[in-house]
Each structure stands twice: as C-alpha cells, then as structure tokens.
Amino acid sequence: MKRYIAAGIFITAVLIGIIFYFRSQMPSDYGIPEGLRSKGPDTASVVIFEFSNFECHSCADSQLYLKEILKKYPEKIKLVFRHYPNIPIQHSLWAHISAECAARKGKFWEYHDKLFENQKEWSVSPDPLAHFLRYAKELGIDPKEFGDCISDERILMAVKQEDREGMNLGIKTTPTFVINGQYVVGIEQFKQRADKIVELELRKRGEI
Amino acid sequence: MSSGNPSSRLFWLAVRIFIGGVFAYAGFMKLIEPRANFEAALMNYPLIPSHLIPFTAGVIPWIEWIFGMFLIVGYLPVISTLVILVLTLGFMAAIATGPLLTGKAMESCGCFGTRGIKMDIRTEFLIDAVMLFFGTLMFFKKQFPWSVHRWLRKTLEKKK
Numbered sequence: 001m002k003r004y005i006a007a008g009i010f011i012t013a014v015l016i017g018i019i020f021y022f023r024s025q026m027p028s029d030y031g032i033p034e035g036l037r038s039k040g041p042d043t044a045s046v047v048i049f050e051f052s053n054f055e056c057h058s059c060a061d062s063q064l065y066l067k068e069i070l071k072k073y074p075e076k077i078k079l080v081f082r083h084y085p086n087i088p089i090q091h092s093l094w095a096h097i098s099a100e101c102a103a104r105k106g107k108f109w110e111y112h113d114k115l116f117e118n119q120k121e122w123s124v125s126p127d128p129l130a131h132f133l134r135y136a137k138e139l140g141i142d143p144k145e146f147g148d149c150i151s152d153e154r155i156l157m158a159v160k161q162e163d164r165e166g167m168n169l170g171i172k173t174t175p176t177f178v179i180n181g182q183y184v185v186g187i188e189q190f191k192q193r194a195d196k197i198v199e200l201e202l203r204k205r206g207e208i
Numbered sequence: 209m210s211s212g213n214p215s216s217r218l219f220w221l222a223v224r225i226f227i228g229g230v231f232a233y234a235g236f237m238k239l240i241e242p243r244a245n246f247e248a249a250l251m252n253y254p255l256i257p258s259h260l261i262p263f264t265a266g267v268i269p270w271i272e273w274i275f276g277m278f279l280i281v282g283y284l285p286v287i288s289t290l291v292i293l294v295l296t297l298g299f300m301a302a303i304a305t306g307p308l309l310t311g312k313a314m315e316s317c318g319c320f321g322t323r324g325i326k327m328d329i330r331t332e333f334l335i336d337a338v339m340l341f342f343g344t345l346m347f348f349k350k351q352f353p354w355s356v357h358r359w360l361r362k363t364l365e366k367k368k
Binding site for chain 1: 239
C-alpha cells in the first residue's frame with residue numbers, strides 16, 4: 001500500500017513539475033513600443049498594457065473605465081497600447097495600421113480615441129479607409145504621408161507581428177489588460193478588478 | 209480489473225486513453241496560460257456563481273490534468289474515472305443551462321485554452337456525451353487493462 005501511495009506521489013510530482021516547466025517557458029516580456037503608443041511617466045509604479053482590437057465593442061466600452069482609473073491615479077500609471085487586431089477581420093487590421101501610422105506622427109492617442117468613438121461608423125462602412133483618412137486629416141496629419149504609410153508593407157508586418165506576440169503571451173480575447181503582470185480579461189473583469197489591482201500595487205509601494 | 213480477449217482490452221485501453229487524453233489536454237492547455245482567460249470563459253456559464261469563478265478556474269484545470277493523466281496511465285483508475293465522470297456531468301449541465309439553453313452558442317467553449325483546439329459549444333457537448341457513455345460503461349465494467357494499477361498490484365503481491 002505504501003508503495004502504491006509513493007507511486008501516486010511520484011506521478012503527481014512529475015505532473016506538477018511539467019506544468020511549472022512549461023509555465024516558466026512562457027514569454028513574459030510585454031514589450032513597450034518606443035514611446036509613441038504609451039502615456040504616463042516612465043517611472044510609474046503601475047504599468048497597464050492594453051491589448052485591444054479597434055473593432056471590438058467591449059474594447060470601446062472599456063475605454064470609459066480605463067480613463068476613470070487613469071484620472072483617479074494621475075502620474076502613477078503608465079498605459080501602453082498593444083495592437084491585437086483580429087486578423088481575419090479586414091476592417092480591424094486596417095484600423096490598426098492607420099493607428100500605427102498616426103502613432104508615427106505622434107498622434108496615436110487622439111487617433112485611438114477617434115477610432116473607438118466612431119467605431120459604429122467605420123466598422124460597418126464598405127469603405128473604412130475613407131473614414132480613417134478623414135480622421136487623420138482632422139488631426140492635422142498630412143493625407144499624402146498618411147496614405148503612403150498605410151500602404152507601407154512594413155507597417156502591416158509590424159502590426160501582424162504584434163498580433164502574434166499577443167497570441168504567444170496567452171492573450172485570448174480583447175480587451176485584455178495586463179496590470180503589473182496580472183491579467184484582466186474582458187470588460188467585466190476590468191470593472192471588477194482593475195481598480196483593486198492598481199490600488200493594491202500602489203499601496204505595496206507606499207504611494208497611496 | 210480487466211478481462212476479455214485482446215481486442216476487447218485494446219478497445220478499453222483506447223477508451224481510457226481517449227477520455228484521459230481529452231481531460232489531460234484540456235487541463236494542460238489551461239494551466240500554461242493566464243488563469244484570467246479561463247475565468248473570462250466561465251463567465252458565459254450562468255450555472256457557476258460569479259463569486260466561485262476564481263476558485264473554479266483555479267481548481268478545475270488541475271483536476272483535469274492530474275486525473276486525466278492518472279486515467280491514461282491507469283493509476284487509481286476507478287477513482288479517476290469517477291472524478292472525470294462527475295466533471296463531465298458538471299460540464300454538460302453548465303453548457304445545457306448556459307449557451308445551449310439561451311441559444312447563444314459560443315464560437316469556442318474555452319475548454320482547451322487559447323492555443324488549444326477551438327471547439328464550438330455543440331461539438332463539446334456531443335463529445336462530453338460520448339465520454340459520459342463510454343466512461344460510465346468503463347466504470348461499471350471495471351475495464352482498465354495495461355494499467356499502472358494492475359502492474360503495481362501484481363508487483364506488490366509477488367513480494368508478499
């Protein structure tokens with residue numbers, strides 16, 4: 001009987017070990033894009049990575065709650081946006097490419113807000129690029145430069161690469177937020193937990 | 209704990225590996241990715257009270273992984289089968305009272321994590337029903353050929 005139990009303990013230990021080994025192999029570098037898609041101080045104690053898809057309704061809805069948190073803890077949070085388009089949906093991919101082009105002109109967050117605020121307009125349009133171009137013009141981006149940028153293959157590849165990286169990090173649905181390494185998936189979890197996690201992280205560091 | 213001709217033994221071994229494999233794979237894929245993903249998937253099942261979602265998301269994948277693997281190798285086969293049958297019944301109840309009842313069948317059931325097989329809710333329900341049927345037969349017939357359980361018992365009896 002003792003040997004039977006010992007065998008069970010051995011098998012269980014091996015099974016647990018396998019899981020911890022694979023967990024340790026998971027990438028944990030969320031990658032901060034060079035300045036253009038992040039806001040907040042570099043020294044902030046809390047870093048929120050937002051993996052979003054401009055065409056997803058929950059992502060648009062979550063912006064309200066995200067802004068509330070940023071407003072509640074000014075200068076204490078750094079927000080980093082990561083492209084996570086649903087590749088088969090063409091509108092979404094073009095929206096992310098357009099946003100990346102706006103980012104390269106230093107207008108990412110304004111463009112980001114425009115895309116979410118007008119999501120119902122461009123997402124059902126047969127010609128979303130006309131909308132994307134108009135938003136760029138409204139933000140003072142040169143239309144010619146913007147047009148050249150969105151047809152640049154390198155931008156497409158960069159967005160697709162970021163999408164793959166998100167997948168490798170275990171991102172399943174949008175929006176997913178990673179707050180100091182803790183995953184918050186979907187708008188419901190964000191509403192329930194994000195504020196508590198931020199508060200706890202700031203308390204840990206004696207900042208509130 | 210097992211009898212019959214070689215083809216019958218092979219059949220029950222295949223059943224055991226299939227059922228154990230599905231559970232072990234489902235548990236493994238969920239365990240190697242963020243728990244919050246599974247918690248988000250569980251929010252689609254109204255049978256699970258919202259305050260129990262974090263606990264359920266933490267415990268279920270470990271049970272799937274460990275008892276699925278136990279069943280494959282044939283360690284504690286009766287208990288492992290029973291645990292898996294109870295889980296299967298629970299999953300079927302969760303599916304039936306949630307996405308199937310409301311007609312809002314999800315694209316993916318969330319059963320195999322992000323990177324695992326994508327399976328819609330109806331297919332998952334069907335597979336659960338098949339596993340429940342064969343698992344119940346295996347449990348009552350006590351058909352566990354070529355198992356670690358048998359090997360350990362034989363070894364221990366010889367030593368006596």
